[in-house]
Amino acid sequence: MIVSLTINGQKHDLDLKGHETLLEVLRDRLSMTGTKTACQESECGTCTVMINGRAILSCITLAINRQGDDITTIEGLAKGDTLHPVQQAFLDCGAVQCGFCIPGLIMSTTALLEKNPRPSQEEIEYALDGNICRCAGYPKIFDAVRAAGKVMSKVHENKNQ
């Protein structure tokens, strides 16, 4: 069945089978390997993408079921050579260790900050509770979320002025 998926603002007309997950489509059909695959059973959060502004797990999402939705992957955040504020903050704060969980964490962080650029520590932990970092680098990850939030809240304020 030909399905039109909107990924990072671009339409992709794909002949999809009913059983194909969004994770499989992103990685195997579109070579968007920034979205990682690990547990494949919704436990780890490495496959997190944003759909309509919310963090969603692509390993338990049927791609065919997402026609008409606005899908954003880690590849869609940077604008040319300019990193998204969340990506930049993760680099600046040294929040990346092995890096495997980072795309998922960045997507969850982006979903949080786009809605709430000044989250409390509790709100950060709540928003990131679906993303596991086995390097256990959480303190610097939280630093990065706060740092990105400062940048994004300025962007929000400028937009509102």
Next chain:
Amino acid sequence: MVLMLLNTLTFHAPKTIPEAARLFADLKDVKILAGGTFLLNSLKLLKTKGTKTAAHVLSLAGIQDLKGITVDPKGLTIRSMTTITDIFESPHLKDNFQVLRTVCRNISTTPIRNMATFGGNLTCRYTWTEMPAVLIALDARMHFIGPDGIPQETGAEDFFKNAARTDKIFTHAYIPRDTGASIAYRRVKKMSDVDVPLLSLCVKTNLKGKQWSNTRVSINSTTVFAQRDILLEEFLDRSQSHPKLGEEALKHLTVSIYDTRSSEYKQHMFRVCIKTAIEEISR
């Protein structure tokens, strides 16, 4: 490496409730896809075990009439495809509906809450989901539509008494407003990174001074399906609030409910939860 997480299946995406009800009745070997958080993991697990999986998947995601929350002076309507996040963020959760926010907050993780639906949580037939105990305590009515197009409704209590079986499309639940209700909710999970509750419990009553009345105590998880403890309710409705009420209440449990599928430590946790929930209301 090319993944193939699921067996092949035929995907159906009806746009209306009658169409969904007809397909659900006509298709053999079909599973309903709500949020997908239970279903897709189950299908993957069965595939890895070499077990045959459903030939058809019927997605309800395209049916707008199954989404959203509305409120009227007498109660709250939650449609089945409303996500847990949407319920959590709803401005309508006031009075006795506030407990739903606590329940939603406790469910799993953020991406799961963004995907999982009210209907999926209630009808997936897993015994450990969060919503059933609360819906029974709040005396919710569950509404369904079958292939004949005739709406049907049943109390949440009766639905779970029948092991949450249905051959119809669950459309919405209606929860009556009860501005005078006192509610306590308890949920225990094994460890912080395991999101499945070992037990959930909801106590609701209407206090007239210190006198308990119209009490409902519903429990889930270590029980077979969510159900009320009628003996305990009858005792509480004969009682007045006092500091030892929680302790006394433990002598009036319907023991058979807690015996089923419950190991000793779970039974102990139930007792602790019942006692503290009653004490919370008594205070």
